[in-house]
Amino acid sequence: MCNKKFIQFHQSYIQQAEIKEVVDTLKSGWITTGPKTKRFEEEFKNYIGCKHAIGLNSCTAGLHLSLAALDIGEGDEVITTPITFPATANVIIHQRATPVFVDVEMDTLNIDANKIEDKITSRTKAIMPVHFSGYPCDMDKIMNIAKRHNLFVIEDAAHATESEYRGKKIGNIGDFTSFSFYATKNITTGEGGMLTTNNDDLADKARMMSLHGISRDAWKRYLPQNSPFVKGGQGGFQHWELFYPGFKYNMFDIQAAIGIHQLKRIDGFLEKRKRYVSMYNEAFKSIPEIVTLKTKGRIKHAHHLYVIIVKTEELKADRDQLMNEIQKNGIGVGVHFRALHLQPYYQEGSRVKGQGSRKNLPPAPCPLPQFKRGMFPVAEYVSDRVISLPLYPKMRVSDVKYVIKVVKDIIIRSRK
Numbered sequence: 001m002c003n004k005k006f007i008q009f010h011q012s013y014i015q016q017a018e019i020k021e022v023v024d025t026l027k028s029g030w031i032t033t034g035p036k037t038k039r040f041e042e043e044f045k046n047y048i049g050c051k052h053a054i055g056l057n058s059c060t061a062g063l064h065l066s067l068a069a070l071d072i073g074e075g076d077e078v079i080t081t082p083i084t085f086p087a088t089a090n091v092i093i094h095q096r097a098t099p100v101f102v103d104v105e106m107d108t109l110n111i112d113a114n115k116i117e118d119k120i121t122s123r124t125k126a127i128m129p130v131h132f133s134g135y136p137c138d139m140d141k142i143m144n145i146a147k148r149h150n151l152f153v154i155e156d157a158a159h160a161t162e163s164e165y166r167g168k169k170i171g172n173i174g175d176f177t178s179f180s181f182y183a184t185k186n187i188t189t190g191e192g193g194m195l196t197t198n199n200d201d202l203a204d205k206a207r208m209m210s211l212h213g214i215s216r217d218a219w220k221r222y223l224p225q226n227s228p229f230v231k232g233g234q235g236g237f238q239h240w241e242l243f244y245p246g247f248k249y250n251m252f253d254i255q256a257a258i259g260i261h262q263l264k265r266i267d268g269f270l271e272k273r274k275r276y277v278s279m280y281n282e283a284f285k286s287i288p289e290i291v292t293l294k295t296k297g298r299i300k301h302a303h304h305l306y307v308i309i310v311k312t313e314e315l316k317a318d319r320d321q322l323m324n325e326i327q328k329n330g331i332g333v334g335v336h337f338r339a340l341h342l343q344p345y346y347q348e349g350s351r352v353k354g355q356g357s358r359k360n361l362p363p364a365p366c367p368l369p370q371f372k373r374g375m376f377p378v379a380e381y382v383s384d385r386v387i388s389l390p391l392y393p394k395m396r397v398s399d400v401k402y403v404i405k406v407v408k409d410i411i412i413r414s415r416k
């Protein structure tokens with residue numbers, strides 16, 4: 001031990017412009033969804049090059065809204081990956097539909113598109129790929145399967161704001177794409193998300209459902225009638241009408257104030273992370289127990305996370321022991337992700353109501369198989385071996401060098 005300071009797993013990069021914009025919003029007299037959210041939506045839409053961008057309070061909200069707007073519900077199945085954050089599958093269950101897992105590729109940790117078709121049944125309604133760490137999934141294959149089987153595609157792009165697949169920006173390919181601006185994401189609004197689509201009707205429906213399911217944006221109800229944000233100008237008082245039992249998922253202007261300035265610096269942030277990824281990859285070439293993920297292909301990688309797979313079968317220590325050692329040396333680490341089907345909810349979710357459960361968990365509201373180890377071998381292998389190392393623009397080159405030194409030393413010391 002120990003570097004003079006703790007290198008956090010992540011730190012947001014908030015500058016004076018964000019602070020000024022937030023203060024301006026606070027002083028403006030309008031702090032919830034309003035002109036700044038509108039501006040952020042417009043700027044994000046231009047960045048992605050899509051037709052519609054709907055500001056939300058999270059990526060989870062966007063995934064849930066997508067399912068709801070596509071009328072996916074009870075009795076339906078949605079294909080997704082077990083190597084993801086719980087939110088991806090939680091929202092499927094919120095709709096009382098069944099998440100159907102497909103194993104992942106070892107070199108990207110993305111859903112293995114070659115294994116999707118085996119899982120399609122007459123109940124399958126959608127595929128929900130996750131662009132793990134910002135490496136795009138094989139969207140040509142996925143869109144082709146979706147077309148042949150008449151399925152919707154909802155992309156979880158929580159990690160993938162900058163990603164491109166074969167020259168197309170993520171956010172333009174599936175029926176819906178949901179992005180995250182959570183505190184650790186590539187750009188942040190603290191909490192927040194954006195849902196994109198190129199379908200006008202779906203955009204209208206999702207936007208309406210994002211704010212209670214009513215016909216006019218709430219914020220416009222209180223604007224002067226001659227405001228540029230009110231269609232038709234001096235039209236007098238307008239009642240709103242309820243069309244769906246919608247949700248309260250709207251982004252608000254304090255979040256957007258941060259996002260507007262984060263978006264301006266998105267390319268610079270990525271350049272820094274790319275540089276650090278190259279340093280890590282180069283350094284770990286000499287350590288055969290460390291497997292690094294694929295970074296090249298006909299894609300642009302968003303480099304949200306730096307994940308290594310440690311071949312712990314060749315070491316004296318398991319993943320958690322290695323992580324503890326790294327942390328003791330003043331470095332924050334993460335795990336992205338432990339396979340979802342091994343989590344207690346999925347292990348016990350297929351129980352019949354009333355039967356005992358280790359943790360007294362509620363039974364799932366949808367049919368689930370009896371999940372066991374062995375069902376998704378690649379996901380299970382990596383679930384026990386992945387470690388995420390710090391990767392963010394506020395890090396310095398010296399921090400990256402220190403992380404490399406510590407990780408290499410610990411692995412070498414753990415050899416059998």
Ligand SMILES: Cc1ncc(COP(=O)(O)O)c(C=O)c1O
Nearest residue numbers: 058059060085087158180181182
């Ligand atoms: C793959 C993935 N999907 C969805 C989410 C949820 O994002 P949010 O916190 O914006 O709802 C996350 C968050 O970490 C994630 O990693």
